[in-house]
Amino acid sequence: xxxxxxxxxxxxxxxxxxxxxxxxxxxxxxxxxxxxxxxxxxxxxxxxxxxxxxxxxxxxxxxxxxxxxxxxxxxxxxxxxxxxxxxxxxxxxxxxxxxxxxxxxxxxxxxxxxxxxxxxxxxxxxxxxxxxxxxxxxxxxxxxxxxxxxxxxxxxxxxxxxxxxxxxxxxxxxxxxxxxxxxxxxxxxxxxxxxxxxxxxxxxxxxxxxxxxxxxxxxxxxxxxxxxxxxxxxxxxxxxxxxxxxxxxxxxxxxxxxxxxxxxxxxxxxxxxxxxxxxxxxxxxxx
Amino acid sequence: xxxxxxxxxxxxxxxxxxxxxxxxxxxxxxxxxxxxxxxxxxxxxxxxxxxxxxxxxxxxxxxxxxxxxxxxxxxxxxxxxxxxxxxxxxxxxxxxxxxxxxxxxxxxxxxxxxxxxxxxxxxxxxxxxxxxxxxxxxxxxxxxxxxxxxxxxxxxxxxxxxxxxxxxxxxxxxxxxxxxxxxxxxxxxxxxxxxxxxxxxxxxxxxxxxxxxxxxxxxxxxxxxxxxxxxxxxxxxx
Numbered sequence: 001x002x003x004x005x006x007x008x009x010x011x012x013x014x015x016x017x018x019x020x021x022x023x024x025x026x027x028x029x030x031x032x033x034x035x036x037x038x039x040x041x042x043x044x045x046x047x048x049x050x051x052x053x054x055x056x057x058x059x060x061x062x063x064x065x066x067x068x069x070x071x072x073x074x075x076x077x078x079x080x081x082x083x084x085x086x087x088x089x090x091x092x093x094x095x096x097x098x099x100x101x102x103x104x105x106x107x108x109x110x111x112x113x114x115x116x117x118x119x120x121x122x123x124x125x126x127x128x129x130x131x132x133x134x135x136x137x138x139x140x141x142x143x144x145x146x147x148x149x150x151x152x153x154x155x156x157x158x159x160x161x162x163x164x165x166x167x168x169x170x171x172x173x174x175x176x177x178x179x180x181x182x183x184x185x186x187x188x189x190x191x192x193x194x195x196x197x198x199x200x201x202x203x204x205x206x207x208x209x210x211x212x213x214x215x216x217x218x219x220x221x222x223x224x225x226x227x228x229x230x231x232x233x234x235x236x237x238x239x240x241x242x243x244x245x246x247x248x249x250x251x252x253x254x255x256x257x258x259x260x261x262x263x264x265x266x267x268x269x270x271x272x273x274x275x276x277x278x279x280x281x282x283x284x285x286x287x
Numbered sequence: 288x289x290x291x292x293x294x295x296x297x298x299x300x301x302x303x304x305x306x307x308x309x310x311x312x313x314x315x316x317x318x319x320x321x322x323x324x325x326x327x328x329x330x331x332x333x334x335x336x337x338x339x340x341x342x343x344x345x346x347x348x349x350x351x352x353x354x355x356x357x358x359x360x361x362x363x364x365x366x367x368x369x370x371x372x373x374x375x376x377x378x379x380x381x382x383x384x385x386x387x388x389x390x391x392x393x394x395x396x397x398x399x400x401x402x403x404x405x406x407x408x409x410x411x412x413x414x415x416x417x418x419x420x421x422x423x424x425x426x427x428x429x430x431x432x433x434x435x436x437x438x439x440x441x442x443x444x445x446x447x448x449x450x451x452x453x454x455x456x457x458x459x460x461x462x463x464x465x466x467x468x469x470x471x472x473x474x475x476x477x478x479x480x481x482x483x484x485x486x487x488x489x490x491x492x493x494x495x496x497x498x499x500x501x502x503x504x505x506x507x508x509x510x511x512x513x514x515x516x517x518x519x520x521x522x523x524x525x
Contacts, residue, residue, distance in 0.1 A: 050432050054400055093429045100399030100427060 042167045045085055049166075052082040053094050059107045068109035068150050069182050079107055080178045083157065085166035091158050095144060104146035106154035108180070111146035156181040302348060309350050309392075310339045312450040316390055316421060322455070323499055324365030325388055331357075355392035358415065361385040368467035386416015392447075393422045403430040410440055417441045417499065421450065443499060454493055461510040463494050466521075471505045474521060488522035500524040 059079065062072035071079075083091070095105035104111050116123065116139050123142055126133035145151040160178050162169060255264050317332040334342075343354050371380040389410060393402060403426070410418040418440070420426075426444050434442045454460055466474065475482060482505065488495050490502060500506065504524045512518035 046432070047436065050429060050436070053429050054404075057400065093427065096427050097399050097429055100397040101401060 045167045049085050049090050052085070053090070053097055056082060056094055056107045057097055057101055060110050068104070068106055068111070068153060071108040071180065075108060076180055083161065083178055086161050087163065087165055088158055088161050091161055095154065099144055104150050105144040106150040108153070109146055109150050114143055114146055116143055153181045306340060306344070306348065306350050307336065308447065308451060309355070310336050311452070312421060312447045313339060313355060315450040315453045316419065316445070318453050319497055320359050320388055320390060324362050324368065325359035326362045327359050352392045352394045356390060358387050358389045360387050368465065370468060372469045372472055384416070386414065388417045388419065389413070389415040390419045390421065393420055397424055398422050398426045398430060400427070400430050400433065403433045407433060407437065407440065407442060410442070417443070420444045421447055423447045441499070443496070455497060460494065461508050463498060464507045464509065465498055465500070466505045466507055474505065482523050485521050485523035487525045490524060495524060
């Protein structure tokens with residue numbers, strides 16, 4: 001009893017086997033390469049930070065008319081760009097290195113660091129001013145800088161550095177914008193100053209999350225496990241406002257009040273909209 | 288008058304204490320180099336305090352650290368130990384070169400990137416395989432990063448304080464013997480193991496640092512045992 005119409009299969013069509021199946025060894029290799037790339041990216045960044053530290057040991061390059069409060073524009077520019085991958089911890093190491101070379105910890109300052117004479121570990125500061133100026137400081141801390149002004153300048157940079165390591169920053173990289181203390185501030189930086197520390201950290205986190213959601217990723221990692229590309233749909237024709245006169249909507253207008261979540265119920269055993277084709281009708285019961 | 292004399296006596300004592308410290312570190316680092324298999328004369332290793340003062344001190348008895356440096360050549364046995372035995376996969380393996388070792392005591396109250404770069408450049412320029420830097424102060428973290436970026440050069444940093452006594456001579460430290468490549472292969476065949484299945488020892492372990500172990504090497508640890516007389520165990524360096 002062969003029927004003319006072959007029954008339709010309800011199973012999914014098999015996907016093309018050549019594209020989907022890669023051997024397990026291949027996939028393992030991909031995964032291993034991906035993680036190796038991550039580690040390599042991290043190592044590269046660390047090396048970059050090390051060489052930046054070495055370069056900043058020689059700073060400032062420009063001589064006499066310039067000083068710490070008035071650094072040469074070139075030096076300031078390279079200083080800022082060299083500091084972009086730094087974390088506060090790396091910056092501390094830079095200060096230690098500069099002190100080893102007997103320089104002031106602030107990289108834009110050409111002076112040697114201050115040496116406190118006499119023994120003792122702590123120094124009492126501000127005994128002759130207001131009470132709020134009074135503080136006790138470790139001698140070690142004082143000897144990091146040539147003056148208190150330089151300490152302020154250096155720490156002003158430090159608080160602007162991002163806490164997250166630069167190989168994880170990726171999308172939020174644009175957030176690292178450094179300002180020197182003596183420079184005219186950009187408007188954004190001034191706004192940032194008003195925020196309390198916690199708030200600014202929150203907003204940074206929010207921006208980072210948003211960037212992640214949008215799919216902005218770090219560029220440094222070359223390959224990833226799954227190839228995800230987001231392409232914007234390009235629309236060529238002009239944008240038009242929808243209108244009732246168009247035939248697409250006009251026909252449905254009479255039954256629109258019956259629609260339940262987009263579905264229009266059928267009465268009297270026949271469709272009211274788009275009726276007439278029997279192709280989709282179930283024919284399985286036929287012998 | 289008496290306080291002046293007092294102060295001078297104290298100064299002399301402090302000086303001689305410093306000298307004694309340096310002498311002990313000098314001896315330990317020689318023993319270390321000898322135990323690793325480099326050739327050193329017996330009288331070089333077992334130098335007395337007086338000889339040490341004569342060799343490195345000035346007329347006032349102060350030791351100048353700048354003269355405290357030496358190099359040593361690897362012995363035949365040490366070169367033999369590093370040879371890679373031919374295997375089925377590689378019948379003619381490329382044999383590693385065992386370079387000479389350079390030991391230097393570094394002066395100054397800090398060791399930063401600059402000193403480390405100089406040291407590394409010196410080693411590279413004179414074709415040394417291993418360099419040991421002995422300092423009296425801590426090395427800065429960024430300078431240590433330079434150490435880790437060296438690929439074919441092995442730089443080790445020891446603190447003077449850590450070399451005052453030779454830890455391997457302590458009765459609680461068992462004997463560590465570095466296995467040659469051939470012995471290692473035999474051990475793995477004997478126990479049907481991969482090397483990663485052996486118990487492990489860290490490269491930062493004090494004895495591993497003393498022996499200059501590298502990742503992948505295996506040490507045999509020989510302990511005294513009440514029941515068995517001697518008990519050998521093996522550690523894979525990670």
